[in-house]
Amino acid sequence: MTTIDRRRFLQTLAAGSVLLAGHKPVFPAGVAHAMAPAEATPGFNPDVELELNAAPGEIRVLPGNATRLWRFTGRVLRGDPRSLSFLDGSGHIPVIRARRGQKLRIHFTNQLPEDSIVHWHGLHIVQRADGHPMYAVGTGKKYVYEFVVDNRAGTHWFHPHPHERTGLQVYFGLAGLFLVGDDEEDAARLPRDELDLPLVIQDRTFNAANQLVYLAPGMMDRMMGFQGDRVLVNGAAGYTRAMERTAYRLRVLNASNSTLYSLRWSNGRPLTLIGTDGGLLERPLTRASLTLGIGERADVWVDFAGGQPGDEVAIVADSWSPMLENITGLQTGAAPVPGGRPIARFRIANGAARKSTLPQRLSSFPALRIGDAVNRDRPRTIQLSMQRGQAMLNGRTFGRMDEVADDEKVKLGTTEVWEFANDASFGMRMAHPMHVHNLQFRVVERSGPGHAISAGFTDEGLKDVALVLPGQRVRVLMKFEDYTGIYLYHCHILEHEDLGMMRNYRVDPA
Numbered sequence: 001m002t003t004i005d006r007r008r009f010l011q012t013l014a015a016g017s018v019l020l021a022g023h024k025p026v027f028p029a030g031v032a033h034a035m036a037p038a039e040a041t042p043g044f045n046p047d048v049e050l051e052l053n054a055a056p057g058e059i060r061v062l063p064g065n066a067t068r069l070w071r072f073t074g075r076v077l078r079g080d081p082r083s084l085s086f087l088d089g090s091g092h093i094p095v096i097r098a099r100r101g102q103k104l105r106i107h108f109t110n111q112l113p114e115d116s117i118v119h120w121h122g123l124h125i126v127q128r129a130d131g132h133p134m135y136a137v138g139t140g141k142k143y144v145y146e147f148v149v150d151n152r153a154g155t156h157w158f159h160p161h162p163h164e165r166t167g168l169q170v171y172f173g174l175a176g177l178f179l180v181g182d183d184e185e186d187a188a189r190l191p192r193d194e195l196d197l198p199l200v201i202q203d204r205t206f207n208a209a210n211q212l213v214y215l216a217p218g219m220m221d222r223m224m225g226f227q228g229d230r231v232l233v234n235g236a237a238g239y240t241r242a243m244e245r246t247a248y249r250l251r252v253l254n255a256s257n258s259t260l261y262s263l264r265w266s267n268g269r270p271l272t273l274i275g276t277d278g279g280l281l282e283r284p285l286t287r288a289s290l291t292l293g294i295g296e297r298a299d300v301w302v303d304f305a306g307g308q309p310g311d312e313v314a315i316v317a318d319s320w321s322p323m324l325e326n327i328t329g330l331q332t333g334a335a336p337v338p339g340g341r342p343i344a345r346f347r348i349a350n351g352a353a354r355k356s357t358l359p360q361r362l363s364s365f366p367a368l369r370i371g372d373a374v375n376r377d378r379p380r381t382i383q384l385s386m387q388r389g390q391a392m393l394n395g396r397t398f399g400r401m402d403e404v405a406d407d408e409k410v411k412l413g414t415t416e417v418w419e420f421a422n423d424a425s426f427g428m429r430m431a432h433p434m435h436v437h438n439l440q441f442r443v444v445e446r447s448g449p450g451h452a453i454s455a456g457f458t459d460e461g462l463k464d465v466a467l468v469l470p471g472q473r474v475r476v477l478m479k480f481e482d483y484t485g486i487y488l489y490h491c492h493i494l495e496h497e498d499l500g501m502m503r504n505y506r507v508d509p510a
């Protein structure tokens with residue numbers, strides 16, 4: 001099916017009608033809700049305490065009518081007032097900043113007309129704070145998160161994770177950044193404060209009244225994943241920013257539902273990559289282009305000191321569907337535009353250039369060693385497949401909230417190799433960005449056919465998403481540490497996740 005055909009399938013679905021449509025409750029009453037801690041624990045003394053609400057709202061994105069959406073609001077109740085802010089340009093994308101070792105308490109209130117819960121993507125975290133769908137709370141209900149920030153410095157993020165509704169809730173506006181800092185990152189003396197700039201990439205389709213359009217009824221959009229016809233950065237269409245003549249750290253997150261991006265600089269310079277999902281690399285790398293699957297992050301260092309006031313440099317993106325069709329031209333319904341379109345423009349401001357140096361040593365982190373894996377020679381293989389309207393992992397979809405198969409149980413303290421195998425020769429051949437909750441892994445092997453976007457892969461450093469192309473097998477090495485309990489692994493194409501391409505794994509005591 002061509003891109004143009006697919007556009008005809010898109011049905012206008014204003015946010016208002018989503019609010020009114022209602023849906024069957026996903027959770028039997030008394031199962032999920034009974035587990036929700038609605039109160040703070042006495043004796044847990046947080047360094048930072050936040051209020052975070054998910055609620056309907058309105059934002060002006062395009063000229064004319066405001067766009068109805070769902071948004072996070074919130075405030076800092078205790079601790080550093082910079083712990084919670086909202087991205088420039090959007091007004092609705094929150095940024096939580098925390099330090100490694102801090103204790104956080106977050107009072108989440110669900111003011112949506114349906115169940116929700118927030119997952120902290122990338123964080124190594126106790127089960128009850130991970131935002132598993134079993135903890136979803138109903139309208140007007142509260143969930144109190146209490147946890148210690150246990151990750152090294154890195155660019156993480158958060159979004160709702162209720163079963164079967166994640167795609168819709170993220171699409172209608174609910175996603176934010178969770179930036180962790182630590183002493184090691186400080187020592188690298190990277191650009192900070194206003195020179196540390198997040199760029200959240202999301203694609204959306206708007207109708208003539210500027211309201212968001214999501215899935216058409218039926219299975220096709222769910223199977224193919226939803227791709228919007230405009231690429232927004234930090235919630236803005238046509239993102240443009242004045243930049244000082246100095247170095248910046250750009251924290252790029254692909255928070256789209258199903259679109260992959262290949263990014264490059266408009267001036268043909270290579271991109272300088274300093275970090276991936278799980279934090280800083282050991283040393284900087286350069287790439288002609290960077291590929292970001294859904295949920296992946298790239299920390300990019302760039303120096304504008306050599307630019308002249310008034311010069312403009314852009315990040316240019318090629319967009320790809322999970323079928324690996326180039327959909328860069330979707331916006332106009334025209335043919336794809338190989339070479340991409342600018343999605344973020346940076347204009348060099350007046351003022352003197354300030355010299356900066358990129359450290360050649362950025363960080364060090366504990367090496368996960370393949371020799372430590374208990375299953376080095378027999379990896380746990382997870383077959384990814386799409387067939388007969390189902391998106392599956394090893395032929396299974398998400399079942400009961402606490403269902404764990406025998407081959408999904410691991411032991412605390414062990415290191416394992418998991419192999420995501422996207423080698424089904426039948427059904428739909430699609431790329432699947434595979435995400436594992438609660439840990440950061442190493443990509444240790446990638447085999448099978450490549451693609452134009454392969455050159456921009458970011459398999460380096462610590463990762464929590466591995467993009468697995470059709471026909472590829474990707475082996476990841478991970479250690480199950482500190483916390484026992486039930487966590488998820490799933491495809492981060494949000495429509496696939498909602499279709500059930502998601503499973504629990506359980507960390508059992510050693």
Ligand SMILES: [Cu+2]
Binds near residue numbers: 391431433496
């Ligand atoms: Cu998928």
